[in-house]
Each structure stands twice: as structure tokens, then as C-alpha cells.
Amino acid sequence: MERADWIGAPEGLTRIDGTGVTAPHGFRAAGVAAGLKGEGLPDLGLLVSDRPAQSALVDTPTALPSAAVTYTRSLHAGSLRGVVVNSGCANAATGEQGIVDARAMGEAAAAAAGVPVGSLAVCSTGVIGERLPMKVIAAGIDAAAAALSPDGGPDFGEAIRTTDAFAKGGTFRLALASGEVTVGAAAKGAGMIRPDMATMLAYVTTDACVLPDDLLGLTRAAAAGGFNRISVDGQMSPSDTLLVLANGEGPPLEGEDLARFGDALRAICRYLAILMVKDGEGAEHAVRVVVDGALDADEAERVARAVGESALVRTAAYGRDANWGRVHQAVGQALAQAGGHVDFSLRFDGVLPDGAGIDEVMARPEYEMQVGLGRGDGRAELFASDLGHGYVSVNADYRT
Amino acid sequence: MERADWIGAPEGLTRIDGTGVTAPHGFRAAGVAAGLKGEGLPDLGLLVSDRPAQSALVDTPTALPSAAVTYTRSLHAGSLRGVVVNSGCANAATGEQGIVDARAMGEAAAAAAGVPVGSLAVCSTGVIGERLPMKVIAAGIDAAAAALSPDGGPDFGEAIRTTDAFAKGGTFRLALASGEVTVGAAAKGAGMIRPDMATMLAYVTTDACVLPDDLLGLTRAAAAGGFNRISVDGQMSPSDTLLVLANGEGPPLEGEDLARFGDALRAICRYLAILMVKDGEGAEHAVRVVVDGALDADEAERVARAVGESALVRTAAYGRDANWGRVHQAVGQALAQAGGHVDFSLRFDGVLPDGAGIDEVMARPEYEMQVGLGRGDGRAELFASDLGHGYVSVNADYRT
Numbered sequence: 001m002e003r004a005d006w007i008g009a010p011e012g013l014t015r016i017d018g019t020g021v022t023a024p025h026g027f028r029a030a031g032v033a034a035g036l037k038g039e040g041l042p043d044l045g046l047l048v049s050d051r052p053a054q055s056a057l058v059d060t061p062t063a064l065p066s067a068a069v070t071y072t073r074s075l076h077a078g079s080l081r082g083v084v085v086n087s088g089c090a091n092a093a094t095g096e097q098g099i100v101d102a103r104a105m106g107e108a109a110a111a112a113a114g115v116p117v118g119s120l121a122v123c124s125t126g127v128i129g130e131r132l133p134m135k136v137i138a139a140g141i142d143a144a145a146a147a148l149s150p151d152g153g154p155d156f157g158e159a160i161r162t163t164d165a166f167a168k169g170g171t172f173r174l175a176l177a178s179g180e181v182t183v184g185a186a187a188k189g190a191g192m193i194r195p196d197m198a199t200m201l202a203y204v205t206t207d208a209c210v211l212p213d214d215l216l217g218l219t220r221a222a223a224a225g226g227f228n229r230i231s232v233d234g235q236m237s238p239s240d241t242l243l244v245l246a247n248g249e250g251p252p253l254e255g256e257d258l259a260r261f262g263d264a265l266r267a268i269c270r271y272l273a274i275l276m277v278k279d280g281e282g283a284e285h286a287v288r289v290v291v292d293g294a295l296d297a298d299e300a301e302r303v304a305r306a307v308g309e310s311a312l313v314r315t316a317a318y319g320r321d322a323n324w325g326r327v328h329q330a331v332g333q334a335l336a337q338a339g340g341h342v343d344f345s346l347r348f349d350g351v352l353p354d355g356a357g358i359d360e361v362m363a364r365p366e367y368e369m370q371v372g373l374g375r376g377d378g379r380a381e382l383f384a385s386d387l388g389h390g391y392v393s394v395n396a397d398y399r400t
Numbered sequence: 401m402e403r404a405d406w407i408g409a410p411e412g413l414t415r416i417d418g419t420g421v422t423a424p425h426g427f428r429a430a431g432v433a434a435g436l437k438g439e440g441l442p443d444l445g446l447l448v449s450d451r452p453a454q455s456a457l458v459d460t461p462t463a464l465p466s467a468a469v470t471y472t473r474s475l476h477a478g479s480l481r482g483v484v485v486n487s488g489c490a491n492a493a494t495g496e497q498g499i500v501d502a503r504a505m506g507e508a509a510a511a512a513a514g515v516p517v518g519s520l521a522v523c524s525t526g527v528i529g530e531r532l533p534m535k536v537i538a539a540g541i542d543a544a545a546a547a548l549s550p551d552g553g554p555d556f557g558e559a560i561r562t563t564d565a566f567a568k569g570g571t572f573r574l575a576l577a578s579g580e581v582t583v584g585a586a587a588k589g590a591g592m593i594r595p596d597m598a599t600m601l602a603y604v605t606t607d608a609c610v611l612p613d614d615l616l617g618l619t620r621a622a623a624a625g626g627f628n629r630i631s632v633d634g635q636m637s638p639s640d641t642l643l644v645l646a647n648g649e650g651p652p653l654e655g656e657d658l659a660r661f662g663d664a665l666r667a668i669c670r671y672l673a674i675l676m677v678k679d680g681e682g683a684e685h686a687v688r689v690v691v692d693g694a695l696d697a698d699e700a701e702r703v704a705r706a707v708g709e710s711a712l713v714r715t716a717a718y719g720r721d722a723n724w725g726r727v728h729q730a731v732g733q734a735l736a737q738a739g740g741h742v743d744f745s746l747r748f749d750g751v752l753p754d755g756a757g758i759d760e761v762m763a764r765p766e767y768e769m770q771v772g773l774g775r776g777d778g779r780a781e782l783f784a785s786d787l788g789h790g791y792v793s794v795n796a797d798y799r800t
Contacts, residue, residue: 063742064732093728093744128725238732311711311791319796325528328493332464332638342463344493388796391711392789396719 003366006288006383007270010174010263018171020153023184024207026050026247027082029152031159034140036088036126036133044140045159047186047203048082048113048120048148053247054212055080056219057121060240067091067098068124069239071106075118078212083203083243084109084144085123086137087162087188090199092128092238101132108138112145123241125162125188125199157186160201164188168275174208174264176257181208181248183264187272189237199239200227202272208261209248218262219244226269230277230383231309242269274383278365283385285317288368294378299338301380306334307371308384317386320362322353327371335373343374403766406688406783407670410574410663418571420553423584424607426450426647427482429552431559434540436488436526436533444540445559447586447603448482448513448520448548453647454612455480456619457521460640467491467498468524469639471506475518478612483603483643484509484544485523486537487562487588490599492528492638501532508538512545523641525562525588525599557586560601564588568675574608574664576657581608581648583664587672589637599639600627602672608661609648618662619644626669630677630783631709642669674783678765683785685717688768694778699738701780706734707771708784717786720762722753727771735773743774 022029027049034044057077059069068091084105091098106122113120124132147155157167169186189200210218223242244265253261277286289308294300307313310330316323324346331344346353347370348361361367422429427449434444457477459469468491484505491498506522513520524532547555557567569586589600610618623642644665653661677686689708694700707713710730716723724746731744746753747770748761761767 061736062729062732063735063738064728064744090725093725128728238729311787315792315796318792321796325490325493328464328528329462329638332462335463336461338463344464387711387792389789389792392715392718392787392792396715396721396788 006274007267009267010260012175012260013264013267014173016171016173018184019151020157020169020171021047021184021186021203021205022150022153023171024182024205024247026207027184027205028148028150029156030144030147030149031152031155031157032140032143032147034086034143035136036086042155042159043087044137044144045085045156046082046109046113046141046144046148047156048115049245049247051247051249052079053081053245054078054210054215056216056244058219058223058242060237062238064093064238066124066238067094067102068122069241070099071102072121072241075121078216079119080121080243080245081115081119082113082245083121083123084141085160085201086140087160088126089124089130089132090126090128090239091124091132094129094131097131101134104134105132105137105141109141109145112141113148121241121243123201123239125160125201125239128238153184153186160186160188162188165279168272168279170268170271172264172268174261176253176260178253178257181206181261183268185268185272187276189276199237200276202227202242202269204244204265204268206246207248208246209250209252210246210258210261211252214252214258215244215246218265221262222266222269225266226273229270229381230273231305277383277385284365284388285386286366287317287384287386289371289382289384290368291371291373291380293373293375294380295338295340295376296378297380300378303331303334303371303373304380304382306330307369308382311387314384314387318388320359322348322358322362324353327369331371331373340375343372345372345374346370406674407667409667410660412575412660413664413667414573416571416573418584419551420557420569420571421447421584421586421603421605422550422553423571424582424605424647426607427584427605428548428550429556430544430547430549431552431555431557432540432543432547434486434543435536436486442555442559443487444537444544445485445556446482446509446513446541446544446548447556448515449645449647451647451649452479453481453645454478454610454615456616456644458619458623458642460637462638464493464638466524466638467494467502468522469641470499471502472521472641475521478616479519480521480643480645481515481519482513482645483521483523484541485560485601486540487525487560489524489526489530489532490528490639491524491532494529494531497531501534504534505532505537505541509541509545512541513548521641521643523601523639525560525601525639528638553584553586560586560588562588565679568672570671572664572668574661576653576660578653578657581606581661583668585668585672587676589676599637600676602627602642602669604644604665604668606646607648608646609650609652610646610658610661611652614652614658615644615646618665621662622666622669625666626673629670629781630673631705677783677785683790684765684788685786686766687717687784687786689771689782689784690768691771691773691780693773693775694780695738695740695776696778697780700778703731703734703771703773704780704782706730707769708782711787714784714787718788720759722748722758722762724753727769731771731773740775743772745772745774746770
């Protein structure tokens with residue numbers, strides 16, 4: 001990623017070489033090919049903290065969550081030890097049986113990994129409306145448990161991929177006054193650009209010690225500032241899940257260190273989220289829509305979504321066309337009921353739509369679409385992608 | 401159109417051969433090639449009632465209306481005599497100068513047509529953000545006024561086309577207890593499937609006599625039941641306008657006849673609206689999304705829009721894939737904050753997604769997507785189109 005300024009990393013946070021979710025001490029993981037996806041592709045992942053951990057979970061707001069999400073919500077969300085996740089089948093829209101299956105999957109994985117029953121979150125991603133093949137899952141769990149390793153992070157990252165063009169994750173070091181902590185991450189998804197299999201899953205591990213309430217608050221803030229700032233096509237998955245596990249011993253972070261850890265968590269989530277926008281068949285640009293001068297933050301958000309999710313704006317971006325009329329139209333629609341004056345302005349990385357160098361800007365893989373409304377102090381941002389032929393091909397041909 | 405049942409025509413309404421907006425007695429129209437679009441294409445239309453008429457106007461709710469819409473709103477909306485309309489330039493986002501230009505266009509047309517200044521609505525459709533070429537407009541107005549004719553309806557219909565694949569309109573006869581009335585219509589647009597030039601414009605003329613308040617109420621209801629029931633990509637134009645002109649002499653319609661006239665107006669607007677959905681590069685299917693069993697009408701509407709405007713559902717329709725998981729996902733998203741149980745069901749023209757004959761249904765140019773929620777009595781419908789490669793091509797390549 002070229003635009004490091006988009007991530008907003010706090011001082012002291014650096015990306016280092018490492019094994020991602022198993023880089024912090026005390027985490028083991030594995031990823032195996034259970035046979036859900038076929039072709040020998042890894043499709044079952046297991047991540048476990050050797051010690052009791054603090055955990056925080058943020059999941060999808062959809063009214064029709066997947067069975068895995070429903071089951072995981074029934075657990076004690078603050079003291080999870082890890083997660084078992086499969087790709088290839090979402091176990092969504094599978095009714096009561098789906099929840100029974102999710103529970104069986106979670107309990108089998110806990111037993112195999114030697115952690116208490118009910119201490120593993122369950123995630124499933126893939127086609128909606130099909131039941132989990134439980135024999136395949138059971139065999140995969142046994143294989144994954146046998147393969148659990150402190151070097152298993154990359155295998156875990158591969159197993160959660162569906163149609164992701166590249167694995168997403170990283171290893172990070174954060175220098176705090178009380179010492180250094182390590183943070184690992186693995187994620188999959190590309191917004192909902194890839195239907196049925198496009199669920200966003202993200203796992204963050206750390207050897208920091210953080211109180212449960214603190215961890216939940218910071219995780220929610222990180223999700224809001226990260227994953228909730230991206231939109232590929234405005235679609236919401238039944239399975240979206242962010243799980244943060246902190247297994248550090250010793251005194252919990254507090255004060256300045258806690259705040260800095262929160263900033264780091266948010267930056268890492270933004271990094272993962274922007275990678276999701278950059279992924280996806282046909283997406284050639286990651287566009288940060290920045291709205292300024294709205295009456296308030298809600299209005300700015302509404303405008304940013306209207307612009308960033310507009311099929312007209314996104315196809316223009318694909319065509320590298322600084323088509324300000326379409327942005328103007330989307331703004332007019334977003335403010336239809338708002339009343340008051342609009343002093344519309346638009347720049348792309350600071351360049352006016354008819355300004356010198358605009359063609360070069362529109363060809364950039366990452367640029368900002370800066371929308372001014374001249375109505376107040378409300379600001380919002382949204383990371384969006386363009387809409388090209390690849391999107392149609394993947395989404396029209398998928399499953400056929 | 402095969403699905404006549406979608407239109408809901410009242411008894412006594414028949415489509416007949418005729419000249420559209422000039423079919424009712426006392427209307428003249430013309431369409432000429434002024435030179436805005438080039439290639440000798442007709443691009444300026446004039447429609448005038450010889451007699452004083454009652455009129456009703458419904459226009460775009462956008463916060464950033466075009467200059468033509470702003471000017472037309474300043475007129476006395478209940479007693480317009482006609483309209484002057486150009487294609488090729490939307491006169492939108494043109495500031496104060498745009499409004500001056502729209503006024504000059506309307507006043508020149510009124511003078512040329514011999515009707516009072518301020519009695520002609522002004523509509524412009526085309527590229528947003530460019531000024532009207534006033535010399536071209538003035539010459540076109542003179543030519544159109546000279547060509548005004550009781551047979552000019554079809555020429556007018558051609559002049560308002562932008563990228564429409566076919567002209568939309570018709571001539572209708574309605575048998576009422578008090579006698580027969582004639583209704584003519586001309587429309588353009590394909591939702592916002594064709595950006596910048598995709599404005600929806602519709603003109604309906606009749607020799608019925610209708611009181612102004614009645615006409616406005618019926619026109620609003622017809623717009624709500626017609627044009628507001630379609631969505632191509634959820635985009636709102638700055639120029640959308642529906643103008644209904646009734647120039648009948650004699651006693652105004654009342655009671656049963658008035659109600660029947662209203663039903664006819666609504667049916668004609670639905671007919672025009674569905675034609676718009678069927679038009680458009682890449683749209684191969686017109687899909688009527690019917691949502692049943694919502695808690696109330698608002699919830700049903702929200703679900704219908706979420707389904708009908710979902711890029712995932714629409715690309716699946718393009719791929720002729722009865723992908724119920726995507727509809728399920730869109731429903732879950734629409735009901736994210738709603739709470740309560742959802743008993744989801746889905747049929748395509750009565751056939752289950754995995755039912756016999758589903759492939760034949762999905763190949764139909766027109767079919768219904770019937771979504772059940774099992775929560776209450778709320779119902780809604782929305783006419784939507786599929787999303788194919790043609791959409792991307794037109795919208796990415798347009799203007800370049």
C-alpha cells in the first residue's frame with residue numbers, strides 16, 4: 001500500500017516479519033485442507049491461545065446472521081481461547097440444524113485442541129444455504145489440532161481465504177512505556193465484492209494484557225474506524241466477525257499505554273480493511289472518499305456512502321473519468337431531504353476534475369476523492385473501490 | 401411487454417394507434433435537430449396546448465436540482481400550457497447562469513409558440529455541468545415552433561430521447577360514463593442506468609377536463625405507483641420531471657369517472673416506468689420484486705429496495721442464477737435494526753429456487769421475485785433490472 005497516511009499508525013507501531021496470528025507468544029494455529037473447497041486447498045483453520053485469554057468480538061448487524069455467528073454469540077465473549085473457522089460453506093440460512101452443526105464444530109474443535117468446551121468461536125464462510133458436511137469438518141478438525149504450531153499463522157491465514165486474491169494479515173510490534181507488545185493479524189474478504197464467499201473475517205492476537213472491558217471498547221472502536229469505513233458494494237454478510245484475543249500475563253495496560261494500544265489496534269484494522277478494498281476481481285483503484293463541510297457527522301457519512309457506493313461514480317472511477325457530474329448527482333440524492341444550501345466542491349488528490357494532471361491522478365491505484373459541501377464542520381471518510389467488468393463476471397458467473 | 405398484469409389497467413382503458421402526446425384534441429408538438437447532440441439527431445422538443453389547460457407537475461426530490469427544474473418550479477404549476485425540452489445538455493450544476501439560461505429558453509419558446517410567458521415548463525437532459533449553448537437553443541426553438549403540428553407527437557418523442565434504445569410512449573382511450581377521453585404519453589429515461597443522460601422525463605396529455613387539485617393529486621399518486629416503483633441502480637437524477645396536461649372543455653370529471661381517470665393515469669405511468677426498466681444497455685430482464693409479510697409497508701419497501709438495488713442480486717439475475725442466498729443476505733441487511741423473527745421464503749414466478757423449471761423462469765425477459773418475510777401484512781413492489789456487462793461498458797466508457 002502506498003498511502004501509509006490512510007492507516008493512521010500511532011508512534012511506536014512498526015510492521016515486522018513474523019507469522020501473523022501466532023507471532024505473539026502463546027498462540028498456536030494451523031490450516032489444513034479438509035476437503036470443503038476441493039482441489040487440495042486449505043479450508044479449515046484453528047487458532048488457540050495456550051493460556052486463558054481476554055477476548056472481544058464484533059460481528060455482523062444483519063437480521064439474518066449465520067448459524068456460526070448465532071452459536072458464537074451464545075458463548076462467553078470475554079474469555080474465548082481461539083477460533084475454529086472453515087471456508088467453502090457459510091453455514092448460513094441453515095435453520096436450527098445449522099446451529100446444531102456449528103455447536104458440534106465448536107465443541108469438537110475445543111476437545112481436539114484441549115481447551116474448555118465453549119471457549120472457541122466458530123466462523124464459517126462460503127456459499128450461503130448449504131449445510132456443513134460434518135464428517136469432513138470433523139476430520140479436518142482432528143488434522144488441524146494435530147498440526148497446531150507456533151509457526152502455524154500463515155497456514156491459518158491461507159485456510160480462511162475463499163476467493164481472496166491474496167492473503168491478508170501481518171505482524172506488528174508496538175513500543176509502549178511498559179514494554180513491547182506483539183500483535184498478529186489474519187483477515188479475509190473483500191467487502192461483499194465476492195458474493196456468498198465474501199464474508200469479512202479478521203483475527204487479531206496479542207501478548208498484551210488488556211482488561212476485558214477495555215478490550216471490547218477498543219475493539220469496537222477499531223472496527224468502527226477500520227472495517228466499517230470500507231464499502232465495496234454496500235452489501236452486508238451474515239458472517240462478518242472480528243475477534244481480538246489478548247493473552248498477556250502481568251499487569252494490564254492502562255493510561256497512555258492503553259490508549260496507544262487502542263490506536264494500534266485501530267490502525268491494524270484500517271490496514272486490513274484497506275487491503276480488502278484493494279482486493280477483488282476487477283477492482284483497480286482504492287478510493288478514499290473524504291467528505292468535508294457537512295452539517296454534522298451523520299450527514300457526512302450519508303454523503304460518503306452515497307458517493308462511495310454509487311454504481312455511477314464507481315464505474316466512472318473504473319473508466320478513469322473524473323466525472324464530477326456523477327458525484328454531484330450522488331450528493332444531491334444523499335441530501336434530498338436535508339434542506340439548506342450546498343456549496344459543492346470536488347478534488348481528486350487535490351486536483352480539480354478539469355485540472356492539470358487529472359488523468360495521472362485518476363490512473364493511480366490509490367487516490368482521494370475530496371468532496372466539499374460548505375455547510376458545516378461534519379466530516380466522514382469511506383474507502384471504496386471502482387466497479388469494473390471483473391465484478392460483473394465474478395458475480396454473474398459464480399455458482400454456474 | 402408480456403406481463404400486462406403488472407400495469408393494472410382499469411376497465412375501459414385501451415391502447416390505440418395514435419400520435420402520442422398530440423393525439424388528444426388541441427395539442428401540437430414538434431421535435432427538431434437543433435444541434436446539441438450532433439449527427440442530425442432530434443434534440444429539441446416543443447409541446448403546446450392550444451387552449452388554456454390544467455397541469456400538474458412532479459419533479460425530482462434531489463437537493464441539487466437542475467436549473468431547468470428550479471426555473472420550472474417558479475412558474476404557476478397548475479396552469480401550464482406545455483413544455484420546451486432539450487436533450488444533450490442537462491443544464492444542471494450550472495449555478496445562477498443556468499437559471500438565467502433556463503428562463504431565457506422558456507420565455508423564447510413561449511413567445512415563439514404564441515403562449516403566455518411563463519406558461520411553458522422547461523426540461524433539459526444530458527451531460528451535467530455544462531452550460532446550455534443558447535444560440536443553438538434559440539435557433540432550435542424557432543424551428544420547433546414553426547414545425548408545431550397536431551401530428552408532431554412522434555417527433556417530440558424522438559427529440560427527448562438521449563441514449564434510450566427505443567422511444568417510449570403511447571396513445572390511449574378511456575371509456576367513462578361521461579364519455580370517452582384520449583390520453584397521450586411520451587417519456588424518456590432508463591432509471592439512472594445511463595448516467596448524466598438518464599434523467600426520467602414523462603409527459604402526459606389528455607382532452608379530459610380535470611380540476612387542478614384533482615389533477616395534482618392523481619398525478620402524485622400516478623408517480624408514486626409508477627415511476628417511484630422502478631429502480632435501475634438507485635440513482636436519482638437532478639432533472640426528473642413528470643408533467644400532466646389536461647385541456648378538456650366542459651364539466652370536469654368527478655366521482656367514479658375521476659377515480660377511473662386516476663387509475664388510467666397510474667396504469668399509463670406504470671407502463672412507461674416498466675418500459676424504462678426494460679430499456680438500457682445490458683439489461684436483459686425486468687424483475688418485479690414483490691415483498692410480502694413485512695411488519696408494515698415501510699419495512700416492505702426497505703426490503704424491496706435492498707433486494708432490487710443489490711448489485712449481488714442483480715448480477716445473479718444477469719447470470720440467470722436463482723441465487724437465493726444473495727436475496728437472503730439483502731433481506732438480512734435491510735432488516736438489520738428491525739428485530740423480531742424472519743420467516744424467509746423466495747419464489748421466482750411461483751417456482752422455488754431449486755424447483756422444477758427454474759432455469760426457464762430465470763431466462764424470461766420478465767419475471768417476479770417473490771420474497772416472503774412471514775412477519776406481518778406489509779407489502780411492496782419494485783421493478784428492477786439486472787446488472788450486466790453492458791452497464792459497466794456504458795458507464796465506464798461514456799464521456800471518454
